[in-house]
Amino acid sequence: MTNLNLENRLALAKDLVAALENNDEARAEQLCDELAGIRESSLYQEIGYLTRQLHDTMNSFSADSTFTDIAENEIPDAKERLQYVITMTEQAANQTLTVVEDLMPVSQELHQQAHNLAENWQRFLIKKMPFDEFKDMSQELTEHFKYSVGAVEQIQKGLNEVLMAQGFQDITGQIIRKVINLVQSLEENMVEIIKVSGNKNHLEKNSKQQDLPGPVVPKVDDRNNDVATSQDDVDDLLSSLGF
Amino acid sequence: MKILVVDDFSTMRRIVKNLLKDLGFTNTVEADDGKTALPILQAGGIDFLVTDWNMPGMTGIDLLKAVRADPNLVNLPVLMVTAEAKRDQIVMAAQAGVNGYVIKPFTAATLKEKIEKIFERIDA
Numbered sequence: 001m002t003n004l005n006l007e008n009r010l011a012l013a014k015d016l017v018a019a020l021e022n023n024d025e026a027r028a029e030q031l032c033d034e035l036a037g038i039r040e041s042s043l044y045q046e047i048g049y050l051t052r053q054l055h056d057t058m059n060s061f062s063a064d065s066t067f068t069d070i071a072e073n074e075i076p077d078a079k080e081r082l083q084y085v086i087t088m089t090e091q092a093a094n095q096t097l098t099v100v101e102d103l104m105p106v107s108q109e110l111h112q113q114a115h116n117l118a119e120n121w122q123r124f125l126i127k128k129m130p131f132d133e134f135k136d137m138s139q140e141l142t143e144h145f146k147y148s149v150g151a152v153e154q155i156q157k158g159l160n161e162v163l164m165a166q167g168f169q170d171i172t173g174q175i176i177r178k179v180i181n182l183v184q185s186l187e188e189n190m191v192e193i194i195k196v197s198g199n200k201n202h203l204e205k206n207s208k209q210q211d212l213p214g215p216v217v218p219k220v221d222d223r224n225n226d227v228a229t230s231q232d233d234v235d236d237l238l239s240s241l242g243f
Numbered sequence: 244m245k246i247l248v249v250d251d252f253s254t255m256r257r258i259v260k261n262l263l264k265d266l267g268f269t270n271t272v273e274a275d276d277g278k279t280a281l282p283i284l285q286a287g288g289i290d291f292l293v294t295d296w297n298m299p300g301m302t303g304i305d306l307l308k309a310v311r312a313d314p315n316l317v318n319l320p321v322l323m324v325t326a327e328a329k330r331d332q333i334v335m336a337a338q339a340g341v342n343g344y345v346i347k348p349f350t351a352a353t354l355k356e357k358i359e360k361i362f363e364r365i366d367a
Contacts, residue, residue: 160351163261167348170252171326174297212297215326215347228328231353234344237330241337 009038057196067189070182078179080220085172092168099158099165106151113144171215178214245270249280249294249303250324255347259293259324262351266358277301281309284316291361296325296332304332304339311340320361324349 012035019027120137123129129137216227228234246268250256256273263271272289274280276298283289292310296303303323310316322343323336336344342364343357 160262160265163258164348164351166254166258170250170255171347173252174326212302212327213329213332214297216328226330228330228333228346231346231349234328234333234346237333238337238344241334243337 005038005042009035012038070186070189074182075186077217077220078182081175081179081217084217084220085175088168088172092165095165096162099161103155103158106154110148110151113140113147117141117144174214175217178211181211244268244290245272245288246291246293247272247274247280247283247289249274249276249292249298249306251275251295251298255295255324259354262354263293263358265351266355277303277306277309280306284310284319285313287315289319291358292319292321293324294321296323296327296336304336307336307339307341320365322357322361324354 012031016028016031016035019031117137117140120129120133120140124134124137213221213227216222216229218229221227222229228237246263248256248259248263248271250259253275256275260271260273263269268291272283274283277294278300280292280294281301284292292306294303294306301309303325307321307323310319310321320342321340322345323341324345324347326347328346333344342361345353345357
């Protein structure tokens, strides 16, 4: 309340006392109304001030692009990103399981053949094998060598596939890190709101560091057509640069 | 032939190391970002550098620039293996003097092809 306001009220109060002493009911009533009026108008002023502050705060939030960007783009993008993490981990798991399922019978067959041959070989070494059986064993040995070469090649290839399938951990790790950063900046923004509504009318500019774009999540990061979506894309771009 | 593999994800380092082994390169060392890689490179003896881009501490692109700025390392062949796929970034890496660029996820065949290509060009 201003000094003027105070003097005004003091004057009105003195008048009111005088009116009451003089038993002037009508005058006293009128002065009471006037006093209440001053009180109300300063209340309205206070409400007006708070309303403006709220309005400014809301405005500064919508002007703070990081906040609107989080709400409008990054949250929906984060859902797509996490969805992509599920897709990638599922792919890697299936890829690995398929290899294991394919190779299990191969390794069992290898084991069985080697086991049988080893037994027969022992009998041959202690000279307990008739010649006819030896001929059979020779045939089995030839077949076993042929089979093992192919089987081991197949196992080698499968192991390589399992190795490559583990690449998902790096890619999904990077994507999840991105979402964690988003959650963190969301948290910081929420804290700002609480600070502001706690009457500290001070909005710190969000100092979010510029992140690298990271793994391309389909339908999220390739919208602007400014990413290479395959190794062929990369090769074409590089060869256009004289590589 | 001694190869330095730089990536902040240990799984990816293992994958690259195993692929290199499969290609006949058994002598590899590892680092988890540019900051730890640079002293290893400066100590000498590394013939080939395979690096990721996005790493804490020092990124792969900064490592590449540091390598090209060092008179002892200026000719070191560098292959970038990264998930960074923005065209601007690929151009940036090319301008910084990268010898090959592979985007993740990649296949064993792609890595093999790019490495062979780099060595062909060096031998030529």
